[in-house]
Amino acid sequence: DVKVTQSSRYLVKRTGEKVFLECVQDMDHENMFWYRQDPGLGLRLIYFSYDVKMKEKGDIPEGYSVSREKKERFSLILESASTNQTSMYLCASSLVRGGQETQYFGPGTRLLVL
Amino acid sequence: LAKTTQPISMDSYEGQEVNITCSHNNIATNDYITWYQQFPSQGPRFIIQGYKTKVTNEVASLFIPADRKSSTLSLPRVSLSDTAVYYCLVGDPGYSSASKIIFGSGTRLSIRP
Numbered sequence: 514d515v516k517v518t519q520s521s522r523y524l525v526k527r528t529g530e531k532v533f534l535e536c537v538q539d540m541d542h543e544n545m546f547w548y549r550q551d552p553g554l555g556l557r558l559i560y561f562s563y564d565v566k567m568k569e570k571g572d573i574p575e576g577y578s579v580s581r582e583k584k585e586r587f588s589l590i591l592e593s594a595s596t597n598q599t600s601m602y603l604c605a606s607s608l609v610r611g612g613q614e615t616q617y618f619g620p621g622t623r624l625l626v627l
Numbered sequence: 628l629a630k631t632t633q634p635i636s637m638d639s640y641e642g643q644e645v646n647i648t649c650s651h652n653n654i655a656t657n658d659y660i661t662w663y664q665q666f667p668s669q670g671p672r673f674i675i676q677g678y679k680t681k682v683t684n685e686v687a688s689l690f691i692p693a694d695r696k697s698s699t700l701s702l703p704r705v706s707l708s709d710t711a712v713y714y715c716l717v718g719d720p721g722y723s724s725a726s727k728i729i730f731g732s733g734t735r736l737s738i739r740p
Contacts, residue, residue, distance in 0.1 A: 517670070548730070555714070556671070556730035603670050613659055614718065618670025 516540070517619035519604050525625045532591040534622050536604030544607040545587035546571075546616065547579060549600040556603065562587055594626045631715045636735040645702045647734050649715030652696050657719040660691060660698045665712045665733070674713075675700070710738045 520535035538545065546561040548571075558571030560579040568579050576598060580588045587606075591598055604619040632650040639645045651660070659678050663671035675682055675689045677698070682689045688701040702709055712733040 553732060555732040558730075605670070613676050615661075615673045615676065616663075616671075618672070621668065621670050623668075 517604060517606055517617050519602075519619040519622050521622050522620060523623050523625075525627065526591075526594050527627050528595055530591075530594045530626075532594050532624070532626075534589040534591075534602055534604075534624070536587045536589070536619055537585055538587075538606035538617070539585065540606065540608065540617070541584065542606035542608055542617075543584075544609070544614075545581065546605040546607070547577075547587065547589045548603045548605065549573070549598075550603055550621075551600050559589065594624075596626050598624065599626045600624060630729055631717060631731045633713075633715050633731060633734045635732065636737070638737045638739065639705055640739050641706055642704055645705050645709070645736065645738075647700045647702075647713055647715075647736065648697060649700070650697045651715070651717045654695050654717050655719060658717045659719070660689065660695075661716045661718070662687070662689065662700045663714045663716065663730075665714065671714060671730075705736075705738050707738050707740065709736065711736060 517538045526532050544563050547559045548556040550556050557573050559573055559577050560568055560571050562568045562581040565581055565584050578590045602622045605616040607614050607616045659676055661676040662674045664674050665671040675684055675687050677689045677691055679691050690699045712735050714730050714733040
């Protein structure tokens with residue numbers, strides 16, 4: 514089974530703090546993603562990466578950055594946390610096979626910024 | 628970008644068949660249709676994916692008409708554990724596909740005894 518793990522299930526941070534969210538996948542997937550999920554808004558893509566050291570902006574990259582130094586690890590960084598970044602953060606990796614793509618999600622990190 | 632439209636919520640009873648329809652009028656030639664299921668406090672989980680006609684697996688069936696402008700997820704004989712949010716996505720697999728994948732708000736399915 515594919516396993517995607519996230520460093521924390523719950524985090525509480527203060528406004529202005531630098532926050533690191535870590536994601537690790539164990540299936541040698543090329544693609545990795547960070548989403549945030551808010552009530553009524555579904556999942557929105559923040560950033561994704563299709564290879565080591567490669568990254569592309571998703572729909573809502575403002576206020577975030579990412580790092581992918583190793584294939585299995587994709588980090589989301591909040592440079593200076595703000596209250597509007599309180600959300601559920603979901604990491605995913607994907608396998609592309611036979612022209613089809615399947616995303617595998619981690620359990621999520623619920624971040625509260627005070 | 629292919630946007631999807633689904634009902635916000637649906638209710639059904641245990642043992643019934645549930646059909647959730649998704650509209651995707653702007654689907655592109657290379658786009659696949661994928662459905663995910665999400666339980667509270669968990670990440671979404673892949674259910675089924677298809678390109679045209681009908682796809683069936685051990686969990687669900689996916690019906691796609693010839694024009695591909697809509698699709699229907701069919702859950703046979705639902706149980707209480709099928710209560711979840713269901714997302715319909717369309718996207719073109721590939722290295723730069725993620726920017727073309729839109730999750731939307733999903734359909735909240737509630738199953739009653």
